[in-house]
Amino acid sequence: MTTIWERAERDATAFPFDDAMASDTAFLMPIVLKDCGEVVTKAPTDNDVQYVAGDIFQSIPPANTVFLKWILHDWNDDECVRILKNCKQAIPPRDAGGKIIIIDMVVGSEPSDIKHVETQVLHDILMMVFNGVERDEQEWKKIFFEAGFKDYKIVPLLGVRSIIELYP
Template sequence: MAEAGINPCKLRDLRRIMRVLTLSGIFSVKQAVYKLTTASRLLVRDESLTTSQQLSPFLYPQLILTPCRESPVSRGIHAWFRQDQPQPAGPSLFALAHSGMTTIWERAERDATAFPFDAAMASDTAFLMPIVLKDCGEVFHGLTSLVDVAGGLGGAAATIKAAFPDMKCTVLDLPQVVTKAPTDNDVQYVAGDIFQSIPPANAVFLKWILHDWNDDECVKILKNCKQAIPPRDAGGKIIIIDMVVGSEPSDIKHVETQVLHDMMMMVMNGVERDEQEWKKIFFEAGFKDYKIVPLLGVRSIIELYP
């Protein structure tokens, strides 16, 4: 790492990138030693050849990769890996690439037309939640109340409420989000901060939330969730929809999608976790047991118990 100029605090992130490059065939790996493959040899110069000999095979892949190399994020990754501050203390790749904006949510607030983040999340909810209720609806059975943490305009909570009319469904989100909430559904909205407190309920629902945050932040969120629910024997639990990297190890395409998504999350200081990484933050937050059920290929439902 020192020879490459990479700060030791970025070791975990370097491993994440090498995982992508290994799965995509750019490197081979054995016992943590990475080697070039046939594909990656096109990206490096062979010093034993003359300039004319190496010109043709090298320049074509370089040309094809130019749009990726010249993107704001790609230009910023060099400086990001040399930062001497572990996340979240240092600026994210997103912040380095978009000077003046610190988070992806700030960009969404400033320019919803060019960057329709909220609409994209609502679209994902509309697609996913009917599948969740059809294939894994039993995770909601027996619940009398549920809080959808950072649930936006309440699409997921409204879908759950329609399937379980007797359940009290509440959405917790930031004040500026809650002010836009619809009034034509049977969902309650509470303005708040997930890092401060979460309204009490039988269960807490976290869809596509925890991968936005680093481990320490996830532990804080989960501790607040734990305070909001009753003990397990009284029906208390956390329901998480997120990726568990490698949850279907026999399906290489799913794993490739997961690790490529992890690279996207790295841009905003988020992370897609494998089971051991999830287990670590669960136990640090004080939870005692969990169950993972793969859902729709790359995502899973996790039931987390106090």
């Protein structure tokens, strides 16, 4: 059986996953920068940014910060720990500015009105197709600590999305 990721890679025209993620980023990032500017205030101001293709399950190139947007909820706990361990190897210690910035869903952090509950249920059904998991803070914490991280901060952002800062 072909996975959704294999299909997206093989047939970008019929399954424009990259376009959908680019649209989501164009919508979300102005909100992130406006409402949660402290997450990026210490980022370098020069234009020395490199984009490097790779495989998060193999290794991640050295960086001060690793940014993961809508990534971890697609994977089970063991795979998330593996990804985060690779991230941890790529960044310097916290006192040298190392951190991981995650934008993902934190269940239970949003208001519990009926629209959010319905959205959560529909999203949970979708995640079953990917073998992914939506997690509450305690489930995230378990993964973070198992991957060797010492501290984290969760900032609710927009609807079901939160920014998670993760520190070695």
